[in-house]
Amino acid sequence: MNHSSWRTYLVTGADRSAGRETPEIVADALAGGIDVVQLREKGTDARSRYRLGLRLRELTAEAGVPLVVNDRVDLAAAVDADGVHLGQSDLPAEVAREQLGSDAVVGVSASTPAEAREAVDAGADYLGVGAVYGTDSKDVPDERDGIGPEGVRAVAEAVDVPAIGIGGIDADNARAVVDAGATGVAVVSAITAAEDPRATTEALREAVDSE
Template sequence: MVVDYSLYLITDRSFLNGRSLANCVREAIEGGVTLIQVREKDISTREFFKVAKEVKEVTTKYNIPLIINDRIDIALAIDADGIHLGQSDMPIEIARKILGKDKIIGISAGSISEALEAEKNGADYLGIGTVFFTGTKKDIEEPIGIEGLKEIVNKIKIPSVAIGGINKNNCEEVMKAGVNGISLISAILANDNIENSSRNLRNVINNYTK
């Protein structure tokens, strides 16, 4: 599978104000989002399965890859295209054995050593950050900034997506660091018009994607 990492949406229903996640995902894709990650932290397995299944129906219709955050069981249950793992989640080697060689596995990395380790162990892409301070991750210490992002990107050969505090005002600066894409939550989902907010980001990114 050839994956376009350029505009990567991570879901967070807390920004939706009661709107349907599936509909919001559809609007984001129509605005130019190229990859969806379903991220749910505080719901039951049954509810996570239901949410992910509804989103999968949309991504399948538009032929957009669907990644599940952390939960390999959910990814398998809905036949998602892949999984994204943090540094404290299941080791990538074990995840690969469970998922098989054809699924996408992304790894979060906040340092050169984490990035190189993930690449060595077979990650398909890296989520690099946190780049800037963000309200959606409360447990980070100091963001790596643009310079930290550049340092990691220059050391790896696999695709990279920047994450953390990225929005329409700083996404050009982030893309200039050499990443393959940007990953966002509130910069898309917190807007009343999700399709337009996605399209505005897409227009900036298009200047930096091959």
């Protein structure tokens, strides 16, 4: 799997979807050209997340887009996801790899070069770097001020795996994150809360790919 081609990355969040169902948001984002989808939905019980994961697996498989599950290695396996994304307090990357197999994608959150190097040494395929800008989202680390593009640059230069910026990113500031060395950007409410998630995804892609 070519993680370096991941330019736009959606993290789901029903609590930030303006009352719409997550499959509807994901379908619109896929139509808009999103490169990867992460199932988060921490506020729901395991069975509900499992059912949602099966539906998202159908949508992403049809679109040829990877599906990653946040935190839950068991859920990733149960819905036949492409991999898992882990935070600093979750299972180590090497344990997830043992459970999911050598072909699974394993991402890890990192906000410093030290965390990034540790994650890569443990087998991370890519890093979720942030929070880049100030955000109150529960879906990214609690960083009110954010590490900024320069923080992204420090992490990206410390490792050889793709770095995906996350936290407070939208079409207006995404290019600065990529210019700092990120392979792409991940968003939650920028897409889920948008009036037109498909058009917003297209705008995000245009911003990331602009020169």
